[in-house]
Amino acid sequence: MVPSFIYAICFLAIIVAFAFAAYLYLWVKQQKAVNKEILRVSRLIKDGANTFMAREYKILTIFAGVAAIIIFLILPQPIWQGKFLDNLSMALAYIAGTILSAIAGKIGILVATLANARTAEAAEKGIKPAFLVGFRGGAVMGLAVVGFCLLGVMAVLMITSDASILLGFSFGASSLALFAKAGGGIFTKTADVSADLTGKVELGIPEDDPRNPAVIADNVGDNVGDVAGMGADLFDSNVAAMTSALVISQSLTGYEQAGASMVFCYSALGLIASILGIASARIGKNGNPTKALNSSTYVTTGIFVLLSALATYLIEGFDWRIWGASTVGLLVGVVIGLTTDYFTDDSKPIVQKVAKASQSGSAFTVLSGVSYGFISALPAMIGIAVSALVAYKLCEPMGTTYALFGIAMAAVGMLSIVGMIIGNDAYGPIVDNARGLAEMGGLGEETIRIADELDSAGNTVKAVTKGFSIGAAGLTVISLLGAYMSEVNATLASLGRELITGFDIMDPTVFFGVLIGAAVPAVFSAMLILGVDKNAQRMVAEIHRQFREIKGLKEGKPGVKADYDKCIDIATTGALRELIPAGAMAILSTIIVGFIGGVLAIGGFLLGNIVSGLLLALFMSNAGGLWDNSKKYIEAGNEGGKGSKAHKAAVTGDTVGDPFKDTAGPSINTQITVVSLVASLLSSLFVALSIF
């Protein structure tokens, strides 16, 4: 279906990406790592992360096994209706989706737990070498995710020649993302909140103090939440964007081949652009790491725009309107990132205003943060709305289906530079860990200061990449809505029934779906936050037990060690236990609404889910980032500095913001994708069996 030279470009990009990732991995591995204490702690972190992932993957195996059997039995059509091979392909594609995403996550953890110690030691020599270790460590993850993503989508399509089977692959990626992102998010915040509550608040010992039994779990959390979780999240978005573009391209009569080729070609070019962007990253001797991270993003963006223009010019059938849609998507993604930065950067007025409000007490920290968090959602919502509208209108002259394809290509364009984005994001936990290791390894004040500077850049950039990833998820799910309608109409056509032309909000079944769909992300995030809450209570009890029962631990007697494993264990078990009801609630409500209101209600349900999901995700991520940075701003000596009344209030804000920005907010993306895919996959059942 897709011409072989396009596949060749993809293969080439994948091979170069893997080779480059391997080179970076070896380069990181070769860096100096000699401090015994650092190596010991770094090993503890690595083991902890592996424990969590092993447990997670075990539960996931059961979940995915059951899901694969269900898929095999009923999707795309009930197996007793005859298409055995289609069902088998779908089930296998599903399993492949989970496995490829899991491997990418595993690689990310591997390199991140290697890079953290080496970044800490490199910081002894200055910011330049330390930055490079952290950045290149993150880049390995970025390249692995995008490489596996492209490889998987291509393989499924080459083998089955049916883009609908990709929905199974995409659902596999989403299932994993749900576990990795929401589970990892609960893990990381359980550990973070418990460590802060018992360490900083109760005992007054610094962050990363080795006496605190939760300190290793906290560092593990950064890796499983931000490296593996964020990677799985963007793997999921990227697969979903490609899938929906490819599903819609099947309905572009006469243009199926060119449409699908554009999807693959642009994705491959995005990967190449990311490789060049990563290779070009540089920082001066006393350079600013935030600037270095951002400038490599701009370089990647620029290269992609040029390469994709070149490809559109050279390759027959590639259309400038569709190129325009993809470029608009990418540019809007960058703009969303920048506006997020405005609301969460501590050199900008908003963070400073919240810090100032903290002087009147914690209620005002919370109120002002909530308010600016709500306001911060507006530019991103406008950005997503405008890019969808422009992409549609640009491609509309080619036909209505092309216009939908345009929106999907805007999502593909926005996600083209995702390799770079994941790299920047994974940089965050690596340097965050490095800071902790530098402290625990006793590397001296100057090294800790450098590590701090790298960490602060990580936090700033994380806000930007989060905004970007929510924007990308927004556009992706809009195009998934298109894919859903394509699936519904395919079923209706096969039954000889009248096709649907859309979802009219004046239809009360659609409206019914919209209202319920809108409530789901709110309930989902509430369940995750309450999960963190409950789990943190368990862990705090365990920390108190250790302080009580392990003699000499509290006082820091040499040779007395905390039982770190127990805390990791609690975080792991609890995270997976709290995650499952939330995920089940989202999936079950989709199924219930579908069986009550049918395919029209589900159309509304998806819309409500997308809209309120985007609003809440943006609100929570930005408010969380805002509180985090206003605490740091105060700690830097403003508004009374550390220990002042304002600081105490800011700590409350930060604690509220932690599960907002690292658990609930970014998990909503995944919830939306999961729900959209469940809807598409079950659409034929909803057509057949529904009350209204």
Next chain:
Amino acid sequence: MVPSFIYAICFLAIIVAFAFAAYLYLWVKQQKAVNKEILRVSRLIKDGANTFMAREYKILTIFAGVAAIIIFLILPQPIWQGKFLDNLSMALAYIAGTILSAIAGKIGILVATLANARTAEAAEKGIKPAFLVGFRGGAVMGLAVVGFCLLGVMAVLMITSDASILLGFSFGASSLALFAKAGGGIFTKTADVSADLTGKVELGIPEDDPRNPAVIADNVGDNVGDVAGMGADLFDSNVAAMTSALVISQSLTGYEQAGASMVFCYSALGLIASILGIASARIGKNGNPTKALNSSTYVTTGIFVLLSALATYLIEGFDWRIWGASTVGLLVGVVIGLTTDYFTDDSKPIVQKVAKASQSGSAFTVLSGVSYGFISALPAMIGIAVSALVAYKLCEPMGTTYALFGIAMAAVGMLSIVGMIIGNDAYGPIVDNARGLAEMGGLGEETIRIADELDSAGNTVKAVTKGFSIGAAGLTVISLLGAYMSEVNATLASLGRELITGFDIMDPTVFFGVLIGAAVPAVFSAMLILGVDKNAQRMVAEIHRQFREIKGLKEGKPGVKADYDKCIDIATTGALRELIPAGAMAILSTIIVGFIGGVLAIGGFLLGNIVSGLLLALFMSNAGGLWDNSKKYIEAGNEGGKGSKAHKAAVTGDTVGDPFKDTAGPSINTQITVVSLVASLLSSLFVALSIF
């Protein structure tokens, strides 16, 4: 158009309501009021409330004057296109809408500031007489609002015979509600927060201590926010529900007369049911005031269902399906109220869980409150969704327009008992004030205890009435969406253009509107909360100045009085100043989206606005009520009681919740209605002039 015997029933209901209200007013006035200090303070509160309202009405006169001129010039069609009389009617209807709502608010304040002192003194004799004074005082407001509402709608329709002109009347009511509810909400929370911060937190003096310069402003706030504001809000919802039902009834070919008759007849019967419910309210000597308030609501509900069934049976043309729709609306309203109660009543588990979480610090109070607040939105959203769906499906066999009319009648049904609801709601600030007056008048512990019990019932019932009013607003705006489409199609028909059949979410212009519409309530509430914040800072500075400059005030030297007026002045000026940008933002974004995306984008905009508005309004109102009551639960001696760590955390929760539940949450209703009416009114302009 409507037969005269229906109008006769309405007139009769209005006359009985006004006569009964006059009787209750005189009864309240006759109650004992002899304590000099109480009378003095009560007079201060009355004067303060009148100052605010005078200032508010002055600004409103300018605003309404300008709006009336604009309406006269361009609505329903530009005046240069010839229909001078229509434009004049519209402008006059608009002015009538503001004036009637203002008069009702004025009456409410009059009786509330009379009843507060008398309730306090009656409490010396026991809970039974005190309850009656408070309840009957509130009932006057309820009867006045519904009476004026019915009178106004009837008058406009009798004079113009054109339901579209009612949109002008409804917009007038909304304009007033925006000022009264959002302005009053900012006022009341400015005073409350400042009084708490300086009194309870800084000085450790009790609530309602006369040394605090903000204490009168705080009591004034209860009246202007909860009596006048809530009254204007429900006046607005009630008018909007009747208006949209009447606008849609114009398109019921052959059924216009019966449809309109049902709207009027049901509204009149609801008023009669409320009168009977109010008259039947009783409480035993040691009775439970919450039960008494709730049982009179149930009595009213039961009477209305019976009366409306009787009318449907007796009157020719009245249809049982439409009666069913109205009954479903009413029952769902009651259910929403009950679920709200579950989340906010301190004898139920949720409030107790939040109180327990407070033991770990204020961040956990906030996190658990936010989480349960989000979850609490779900049952109400389901309730609204189900009632709209059932109402539609019930009436669908009669035709699609009947189905839309069914939804509008569900809203009319839900709002039929609004007289009772407003009465219960206005009871709250009366007894709240009475509690303060009992303290300031030195009426002794037992009297204060009784006043406290009455106050606590007021808080519980307030949560229920708020849930109810949000539910009612939800159904109302759904039917306003129907009214909007009717208006658009009327314009398109007059231009000979193709009619629209709905708003398809797959159309990117609609989708564009949805995303932006969804962001507006978030930004609107953020602006109001920040407004409270800013205004409270001004007032705190003033209180500090008074403590510094008025010698002996802090120490409570006899004869030294605080300058209460200055605080009232700050609250008044600030409230109106902070409100205007938020209102302008909502109206302007409607206009901008309309001129960019045209009528389809506005359809989406309204949907997004309704959905996210409902979600946020429910979240904020319920979370606020939840925090308030968990603070009270701790103060009653649980989880460590007053002064404990948990109590401090709960105070933070309560302070966060105050502007949530009394400023932003309930103002979102009004914002949605205003935006819906602006959209309907300007629809012909959007048809004529838009980019896409």
